[in-house]
Amino acid sequence: xxASDSETAWVQGARAASADDFSQLVRLNQQALRxxxxxxxxxxxxxxxxxxxxxxxxxxxxxxxDATRPFRPWLFGIAWRKYRERRRGWRRLLLRESxxxxxxxxxxxxxxxxxxxxxxxxARLPAEQRAALLLCLGCDFSHGEAAEALSxxxxxxxxxxxxxxxxxxxxxxxxx
Amino acid sequence: xxxRNDKVAAMLAADAPAGRDLAFEIAVLTKIERRRFVRETAxxxxxxxxxxxxxxxxxxxFDWAGAFAAGWNVGLAQLSSNTLLMAVLLIAASAAWxxxxxxxx
Numbered sequence: 001x002x003a004s005d006s007e008t009a010w011v012q013g014a015r016a017a018s019a020d021d022f023s024q025l026v027r028l029n030q031q032a033l034r035x036x037x038x039x040x041x042x043x044x045x046x047x048x049x050x051x052x053x054x055x056x057x058x059x060x061x062x063x064x065x066d067a068t069r070p071f072r073p074w075l076f077g078i079a080w081r082k083y084r085e086r087r088r089g090w091r092r093l094l095l096r097e098s099x100x101x102x103x104x105x106x107x108x109x110x111x112x113x114x115x116x117x118x119x120x121x122x123a124r125l126p127a128e129q130r131a132a133l134l135l136c137l138g139c140d141f142s143h144g145e146a147a148e149a150l151s152x153x154x155x156x157x158x159x160x161x162x163x164x165x166x167x168x169x170x171x172x173x174x175x176x
Numbered sequence: 177x178x179x180r181n182d183k184v185a186a187m188l189a190a191d192a193p194a195g196r197d198l199a200f201e202i203a204v205l206t207k208i209e210r211r212r213f214v215r216e217t218a219x220x221x222x223x224x225x226x227x228x229x230x231x232x233x234x235x236x237x238f239d240w241a242g243a244f245a246a247g248w249n250v251g252l253a254q255l256s257s258n259t260l261l262m263a264v265l266l267i268a269a270s271a272a273w274x275x276x277x278x279x280x281x
Contacts, residue, residue, distance in 0.1 A: 030193070030201065034200070035193060048200065056208055056211060169184075
């Protein structure tokens with residue numbers, strides 16, 4: 001049984017209200033989803049909170065999910081929408097800003113050079129561009145999957161990635 | 177271009193969380209159970225309130241003295257057949273709604 005077969009079986013199980021199968025899906029996807037959200041938000045605590053919300057929402061709406069399609073883009077799409085909803089709230093904005101300062105301190109402790117540069121470079125990209133770049137370069141999404149997750153046209157995702165890559169390289173002091 | 181992509185991808189992967197995080201998985205499942213509990217409680221409360229209101233409306237028509245003296249059929253005779261039918265239908269509909277097959281129990 002391949003990983004894809006296992007995922008399909010777990011999705012079917014979760015649709016039949018199996019919490020065990022859904023926990024397998026959580027186990028399978030938590031690392032990539034949290035890494036994506038950490039880069040997107042710049043705050044580990046907020047990212048984990050968003051990831052949990054996304055998983056809970058996925059559980060509640062999994063009966064609407066088309067089991068013939070891949071699960072990951074759907075899940076990441078939920079997380080992306082949760083992130084955007086949260087950005088709209090001004091209270092959340094204040095929390096995020098204070099959390100961002102804290103996370104910077106954490107990142108600096110972990111690795112002063114590389115991580116700080118990358119975090120700063122990512123933070124300067126527009127949210128959609130950052131998300132597209134993170135999905136395709138950081139989470140091995142195809143352009144099509146990223147387009148599905150972000151609810152964007154394929155061409156827009158491709159241009160976001162090309163532009164984002166150039167800007168990231170420029171921020172990191174490389175010549176494109 | 178590919179070398180740069182690999183470099184960026186490696187940098188992005190460098191700060192990823194652990195592949196297995198039990199605390200996170202338990203937190204997700206706890207949230208799911210908590211929401212389910214709150215939803216079930218709210219639904220049960222709504223059903224109980226509805227039933228209580230219905231009984232409150234119906235009870236004044238019920239002849240308690242007649243029921244205890246001569247049997248339940250005498251007491252129930254005071255209720256109009258329409259009211260009885262409505263009550264039966266309401267209870268049947270509530271039971272059907274409560275025990276309906278669901279994707280997520």
